Amino acid sequence: MAPAPPSWRPLTPADLPAVLALAAAMHPGYPESPAVFADRLALAPGFCRVLPGPEAPLGYAIAHPWAGPAPPALDTVLGALPPRPDRLHLHDIVLAPAARGTGQARAVVAALLQAAAAAGLAGASLLALPGKAGYWAGLGFAPDPLPPGPALASYGAGALPMARRLSRGGP
Template structure:
């Protein structure tokens, strides 16, 4: 989305696409949030995932700092990205996989995460996606269930997501995809 999108959480807060200058702050926030759980991927993996679908990866800026981010990209339903290696391919799919969302500790519980999720849902619908999937980790499946995500029987996330990981998805648009804005053809995002 464009810079200056009103988040509804205050005039000093903006959501926009992730820029090259954001990646150091994204990697630091990711390490702070996911590192203690053994789930940190590092900058190279995060950047590769962001480059796979820049139109569905967002930075939340609050009072002149990166205070949150969200990474989502097309991925086949029922499958999960490998946390142990960067993926350089954007898949053709009507499923958008919410891979990562993080908000700075001092802003948690104030609606910024939900604002990022609403922003993603709006962008996903506009681009023609039918569903959003995710892997709930660290016992967060009840949180995601309250937001309408449902466990998908028969889909077991790889062990590196943790023993309590649950693959979940939510339908955001009924019927067939309406266009080719994205889902897009696979391609290598690195030169």
């Protein structure tokens, strides 16, 4: 009998060193400090997940409630969430090569969007890295005009702001 596929669980502070190692391996062009990961986990633990693997995480998802015309710039410690967030910002979703093509990204996005809708958030946003907009479009996200500024510039040329609406009953 084959072992059951791994399932996403809440991220904990003990997971952060391994998650940081995965982030460095998968996103070398988008470095973020350990403080950023700790900040997001402290502010929005219900929207931070890890996909455990036999020896190291196979993936992680970092998201948080947000408001305003633009998401935070890359490698920015928030310190606090907006008092009246209106959307869930998907800050980073990463899968190790061994977990790609297994439906795990789709599963965690669906879970995060459902939790956001249950929390009364009206939408979700993200900055798609170059070449990833088609994937996000398949999950209901569409390009979302964002004025030039530090958030967009921090992700480099080709990053595309995207957003989608959520319904109260779920994604």
